[in-house]
Structures are given as C-alpha cells and as structure tokens.
Amino acid sequence: MTRRFWSALEVELYKAVRQRLVWLGVMLCALLTTAVSLRFDLTAAASSRYLYIAHAAPATLNVIGVMLLVLFAATLVAGETANGTLRGLVLRRVNRLELFMAKWAAIALFSLVLVAVTLFSGWMVAMSGGPMTGVIYGGDVVFTGDRMLKVLLICGVSAWVPLFTAGTLALAVSCFSRSALGAAATVLGVWAAIEALKYPLRLESYVFTTYLETPWVYYAELCDGFAGPWMRPMIIGGIICGCTIAVSAAAGAWRMVYRDVTL
Amino acid sequence: MPPCIKTKDLTKRFGRRAALRHVNIEVNPGEIMGLLGPNGAGKSTLIGLLAGLLRPTEGSATIFGQDVTRRHTALAKRVGVLVERPQVYRNLTVEQNLWIHARLSQTQVSTGRALDLVQLAHLARTPAGRLSHGTLQRLCLALAMLTEPEVLLLDEPATAMDVEAAEDLFRLLRRLSDESRVTILIASHQMEHIEQMTDRVAILNRGELLRVEETDALLTYDKSRATVLLDGAENAARKLSEQKWVRSAEARKGRVDVVLDGESIHQLNQFLTQAGYQISGIVPRRRSIREYFLRVVEEDTAAHPEDKDDES
Numbered sequence: 001m002t003r004r005f006w007s008a009l010e011v012e013l014y015k016a017v018r019q020r021l022v023w024l025g026v027m028l029c030a031l032l033t034t035a036v037s038l039r040f041d042l043t044a045a046a047s048s049r050y051l052y053i054a055h056a057a058p059a060t061l062n063v064i065g066v067m068l069l070v071l072f073a074a075t076l077v078a079g080e081t082a083n084g085t086l087r088g089l090v091l092r093r094v095n096r097l098e099l100f101m102a103k104w105a106a107i108a109l110f111s112l113v114l115v116a117v118t119l120f121s122g123w124m125v126a127m128s129g130g131p132m133t134g135v136i137y138g139g140d141v142v143f144t145g146d147r148m149l150k151v152l153l154i155c156g157v158s159a160w161v162p163l164f165t166a167g168t169l170a171l172a173v174s175c176f177s178r179s180a181l182g183a184a185a186t187v188l189g190v191w192a193a194i195e196a197l198k199y200p201l202r203l204e205s206y207v208f209t210t211y212l213e214t215p216w217v218y219y220a221e222l223c224d225g226f227a228g229p230w231m232r233p234m235i236i237g238g239i240i241c242g243c244t245i246a247v248s249a250a251a252g253a254w255r256m257v258y259r260d261v262t263l
Numbered sequence: 264m265p266p267c268i269k270t271k272d273l274t275k276r277f278g279r280r281a282a283l284r285h286v287n288i289e290v291n292p293g294e295i296m297g298l299l300g301p302n303g304a305g306k307s308t309l310i311g312l313l314a315g316l317l318r319p320t321e322g323s324a325t326i327f328g329q330d331v332t333r334r335h336t337a338l339a340k341r342v343g344v345l346v347e348r349p350q351v352y353r354n355l356t357v358e359q360n361l362w363i364h365a366r367l368s369q370t371q372v373s374t375g376r377a378l379d380l381v382q383l384a385h386l387a388r389t390p391a392g393r394l395s396h397g398t399l400q401r402l403c404l405a406l407a408m409l410t411e412p413e414v415l416l417l418d419e420p421a422t423a424m425d426v427e428a429a430e431d432l433f434r435l436l437r438r439l440s441d442e443s444r445v446t447i448l449i450a451s452h453q454m455e456h457i458e459q460m461t462d463r464v465a466i467l468n469r470g471e472l473l474r475v476e477e478t479d480a481l482l483t484y485d486k487s488r489a490t491v492l493l494d495g496a497e498n499a500a501r502k503l504s505e506q507k508w509v510r511s512a513e514a515r516k517g518r519v520d521v522v523l524d525g526e527s528i529h530q531l532n533q534f535l536t537q538a539g540y541q542i543s544g545i546v547p548r549r550r551s552i553r554e555y556f557l558r559v560v561e562e563d564t565a566a567h568p569e570d571k572d573d574e575s
Binding site: 004008010011015018019083087088089090091092093094095262 | 277311314315316317318335336339340344346348349350351352353354355359362363364366367368369370406
C-alpha cells in the first residue's frame, strides 16, 4: 500500500508542477507580500519590520492563499471528473483511498509551499529595510532577533494548520462535485457565509476560519513588546481544525471510494 | 477452460432507473465478444462495472475468477480499458501522459513500445491537447495496452472517428487479438467491424441481456433472397412476379432483386435459363448482424412497450 501511495503522490506532484495555477499561486503570494511593504516604513525601527511581516503574512495567506488552495483542491477531483482523467487514474493499480490520500498530501504540500514562500519573501523584504535585531523599546531588547525568528516559524506552522483545513474541506467538496468551478464556488460561498454569520451568531470560537488570524495577532503583539497568551487559543484552534480535517477527510474519502466514475 | 469474464445476476441501478438487470454473461479466454444494443441498453454500464468504475447494485462480476470491485488493484495490470471519451491530460505531452499511467501501474513498462504499437512515437513530445480525436484514441489505446493486458474492455472506441481512423483502430485491434490472444469485450455501433472481428455477439436492450450468439452462425446466406445479374432485367422482373413461388421481383440497374417463397434459388435459375435469359450471376443475400440485431431489439421492444414509455 505504501508503495502505491508514494507512486500516486509522485504523480500528483508531477501534475501539480506542470499546472499554471501552482506557479501563479507562488508568484502571487510573493508579490502580495512584497506589495504590503508599501504601507510600512521598513527603514525605521526593527519592530516595524517585524510588524510588517505580522500584517503581510495574513493579508496574503488568508485571501490569496485560501483562494488558490480552494481552486487547486477543486481541480484535483472535480476537475479530473469533469475532463475524464479521474477515470484513467482509478483504472490503474492504485486503490481509490490511496488516490485520495495522495491528493490530500498534495494539498498539504501546496499549502506548506504557500506559507513558506510568503514567510520567506516577507523576511527578505523586511531584511532589505535593515537588520532584524529584535524588538527594542527604550534601548532595551524586549525580544531578541533569534526569538522573533523562532516565533515566526511557529506562527507559520500554526497558520498552515487552518490553511490545510481549508484545503481539506475544499477537497471533500471536490469529491462531491462534477466541475472544478462548481466545487470552488461552493467552498468560497460557504466560507463567505461562515464569515458573515460567525460573529452575529457568536460562533467564532468554533469555526476554524477564525484561527487563520490567531498566530499573526500574537506575533503583532510581540512587535509591540507584549507577549500575550498563546497556548490556549492555539490549542483550541488546533482542536477545531483537527475536527474539521477529520470530518472533511472522512467524507471525501468515503465519497471517493464509493462513488461511481461514469464513462 | 473457465471463462475469463463472468457476471452473475449483475444489476446496476441509478436511483430508481435500472441501467442493467440481472445480466449473466461469460467470455472465454482469447475470445472477442461484441456487445450490441441501442443507446441506453446498458452496454457502457456493463463495461463500467467490469472495469471497476461503477459499483454493482446487485450481483457480481469476475475477471480471471477475481471480483472486479474487491480485487481491483490485483486486476488492474491484466485489464486494459478504452472508452469513447479520451482520458488524457491535454496540457501534458503524449510521453508525459504515458509516464503518469506507467507510474500508477507499478510495473516496469516501456512507454516507447506502447507508442510504437499505435504508431505514435513521432508525436511523443506533442501536447495531447493538440492531437486530433482519432490520434487521441490511439493514445488511449496505448494507455490501455501499457501493461500488456490479457483482457481489453472497449466502449465505443471508434465513435466520432472518421472512417479511415476507425478502420485503422479496428485493424490494430484485430492484430492485437491475433498476435497476443487478448480477450476483448467490445461495445460498438459499427456493425461491419463487429461482424468482421468478433467470435460472439451479445445483444442488450432495456438493461437486459437478450441473446448471445456465435457471429458466424448469424452470417449465413439467406437462400430465399437473391440478386440476379442479367440482361433485360425489367422484362425478367415482370415475368418473375407472375410466378407463384416468387414473392416479389424488382428490377434495378441491370439486376433483379428477388424474394422467393422458400429456398428455391435452383428453381429461379432453371426458370430464367428456360426463358432464354443470359444470366451473369445469381447472388444469394448474406444475412447481416445489423438485420438480426434490429429484429431482436424490435421484438423485445414490442413485447415491453411500458419500458419504451419509461425511457421517453
């Protein structure tokens, strides 16, 4: 089974690197991250350079990142169903669960690449404004440069989890759809509805989309010299995302295994 | 020798509509079986079920004794599938498409050999999106033949192809069958090709299997119908029409198409010779699968008018 899964993943990655959407996504993330720097004076204090990253990362990942990931996930099953290529894949010596897992792993990797590109380009742009010496207030080093870098990496991983959750949800919807556009529109529509209703209905703590912001709010607070509570929101966010991932993946896998692939 | 493909009470419903009802069919190793039926008869559903693309509602299907749903990964290498609609990545080249399928097949296969087989080696680096429909079907045949399967399931492989491309495809299939003794189950509307290449034909209608017949047994000569080539066709037709043992005689461009009352070609020959006609030839009419197929389907549809109403 492991060998078949790796072959399927290899094929998914082979196709992904030949997709324009993937390269467009990488370029857009780097460009948008760079563009946000226009709103910040990067040559001022080092804290303003960290603050730029705290704003640029969510601005890029929570808008462009989510949309690209949803589109990418939509093409993986619904897109392949529409153009008939899914039929060719399921006829091969790989079972449908392995195929689903390979596609799921491709989403995990793509979301990781988007986060990595965003953070890397943000860090590079910030460094172009001056040295990343840490957060200094009144001549005192409140948080060292090393600590800020480590926390940034942790925030990156923490931001990846809800992003991957969005991708998993989109993949599940993709498994139930017959066209990539339909799947993407459904996910984005549901997303917009959740965003519009979660605060009036006081459901924000129970919805994974809320936790896309959480790490960056914490990082912005560090830039102001204040280390706010992080453990509790991160753990709750992790649990909410984990539950959403589990339910979405189970539904998507069930559909993939038991669906009829029409000729 | 046990059958290579076997279905037992195979049934498939899409919602309340039964696309296939209790089909029992057996295909022997090395045999070529044609699947005939009007649109919506259940041919594609049967191929889809055997290929493992669809899940049966009831019954079972086995290939080499293995259940096609439960043992899909074990069978995938031994079964090749070619359907009407090409299943290729149009943004990738011919070679890249083959690579993807080879990788998923988990076997060391030669993509070059598969391309040579369908004579596409010169287009290896061409994006699949630029190929004509006929060439795309050849690529799909290369994909189906990639693992050198022992069974080929073909669903309308030549639809939307021009005559020449379809002829090429069927010639290739015949060659594969002759050289490699591949078992082929083919659903097609192209009766002349079915006549030429199949050992047996199965006729489906309304999701039911109506008949399974030896192809050769259907292609006999009908001795009650003949075409007579002779001079003075119109005069001869008139004289023949007056005979009791002739049902009808029609003159057409130097020939007379005669329908006899019984198998009396000998009597026809004698009569025309005695009447002084110079006969160039008498050709008894050959029965065709098309004729047989239309008759069987017509009888079945007439016997089940309620199903016709459902479909409309």
